[in-house]
Amino acid sequence: MGGTNQTDIQQILLSGFQVPHSFKIPFFLLVLILYNATLTANITIVGLVSSSPSLHHPMFFFLSHLSLSDIMLTTDIAPLMLHGILKGGVTTWTSACITQLLFHGIAVTSECLILTVMSYDRYLAICNPFHYVSIMCSNLQLSLVSLCWFVSFAMSLIPVVLISKMEFCGSHTINHFFCDFAPLLELSCSDTSLVELIDMVLAIPLSVFPVLFITITYMCIFNAILKIPTTTGRHKAFSTCSSHLTTVTIFFGILVAVYIVPSNDISMSKIIISLIYTVVIPLFNPLIYSLRNQEVRSALQKCLQRMVSYRGVRMRRLVLLRFFC
Numbered sequence: 001m002g003g004t005n006q007t008d009i010q011q012i013l014l015s016g017f018q019v020p021h022s023f024k025i026p027f028f029l030l031v032l033i034l035y036n037a038t039l040t041a042n043i044t045i046v047g048l049v050s051s052s053p054s055l056h057h058p059m060f061f062f063l064s065h066l067s068l069s070d071i072m073l074t075t076d077i078a079p080l081m082l083h084g085i086l087k088g089g090v091t092t093w094t095s096a097c098i099t100q101l102l103f104h105g106i107a108v109t110s111e112c113l114i115l116t117v118m119s120y121d122r123y124l125a126i127c128n129p130f131h132y133v134s135i136m137c138s139n140l141q142l143s144l145v146s147l148c149w150f151v152s153f154a155m156s157l158i159p160v161v162l163i164s165k166m167e168f169c170g171s172h173t174i175n176h177f178f179c180d181f182a183p184l185l186e187l188s189c190s191d192t193s194l195v196e197l198i199d200m201v202l203a204i205p206l207s208v209f210p211v212l213f214i215t216i217t218y219m220c221i222f223n224a225i226l227k228i229p230t231t232t233g234r235h236k237a238f239s240t241c242s243s244h245l246t247t248v249t250i251f252f253g254i255l256v257a258v259y260i261v262p263s264n265d266i267s268m269s270k271i272i273i274s275l276i277y278t279v280v281i282p283l284f285n286p287l288i289y290s291l292r293n294q295e296v297r298s299a300l301q302k303c304l305q306r307m308v309s310y311r312g313v314r315m316r317r318l319v320l321l322r323f324f325c
Contacts, residue, residue, distance in 0.1 A: 009168035009187060012097045016084035016177040019025035028085045034279045035078040041286040042067035042312060044300070052299040058136045059125070059240075060296070062118045062287055065145045066247075073107035076100055077278045083176045097179035098164050099218040104178065105156030106149075108255075110204060116210040116246050120144075122241040123217040127224045157207060160197045166190040176271060178278070207255075214248055243289045250281060266293070 019027050041307040048065040049055045077100070092100075124132045159181070169189040176183050181199065198318035204249045221241060228234045259272060290296045 009172045010094055011091050012094055012175045013089055013091050013171055014084055014173050014177055015089045020184055034283060035074060038074045038283040041283055042071045045286045048299045054295055055299050058121050058141050061141050062114055062121060066114050067286060069107050069111040070285055072103060074279055074282045076103040077178045085176055094168055099158055100179045102156055102160045106152045109155055110152035112210050116213050117144045119214040119217045121308055122169055122244055124222055126221050154174050155202050159195055162195045243293060246288050247285055254281060
């Protein structure tokens with residue numbers, strides 16, 4: 001700071017989406033519907049996995065944690081974004097902005113790691129089916145998801161702690177709808193080289209290792225599937241991992257477009273892509289698994305039947321009570 005006496009920023013303006021006034025309400029309703037649908041779909045997956053005995057399987061256990069990370073990701077960003085759409089921008093405290101960055105990092109990192117664990121689960125199920133149950137026991141499942149969440153928290157916390165010690169001055173506007181890493185650093189008048197270096201050191205293994213691991217596991221999976229003599233057997237084996245492969249392709253493809261494709265500033269195209277991976281992709285994940293997995297569809301159907309049956313019994317009781325009273 002020296003002798004410039006610059007004022008430390010206490011609040012940050014997220015300019016968000018600068019849409020014409022006539023499109024604000026329709027755009028707000030669209031994002032609101034997507035947000036509610038995302039919460040409903042992912043909460044349904046978590047509820048089904050925890051309550052349906054047919055879904056007490058390692059793959060669905062990991063899927064429920066993937067849904068939890070999706071809930072965290074969209075809930076961390078969507079409410080503030082909705083407010084910004086209506087107001088043409090939203091002002092938030094610097095501390096709240098840094099907190100949002102922390103939870104965003106935890107959600108994205110945990111989803112990346114959980115998808116990696118799910119690829120290992122599919123590898124064991126297809127390439128080592130006779131020992132799958134003994135290897136992928138409940139203790140290993142808990143250990144793997146606990147490790148995913150711990151690493152996500154620790155790796156996200158390190159740069160956030162360093163950012164929280166920085167001074168922010170000058171412009172207080174971020175041309176984005178949430179507090180992302182690079183736009184937030186641009187507001188700092190402190191030296192950001194250490195934070196950028198640490199972030200790069202953490203980001204490279206957290207992005208390269210999962211991609212390499214998933215690629216290698218699927219090479220082994222495809223090799224094992226091609227060795228299955230019957231067409232029906234090959235189709236059945238591939239169907240068990242097609243949903244995961246679709247999710248992985250979409251998730252990492254979007255992350256590459258947002259964070260790896262070079263860009264000098266936050267363009268509208270990157271803002272739109274960020275909207276897709278923070279609101280749309282978390283909705284796609286449960287839909288992909290529910291639409292392409294017979295066990296999830298059956299569990300959902302049974303759950304709906306129980307709800308309808310319970311409601312019918314309750315209505316009959318109310319009718320009888322009114323009749324006799």
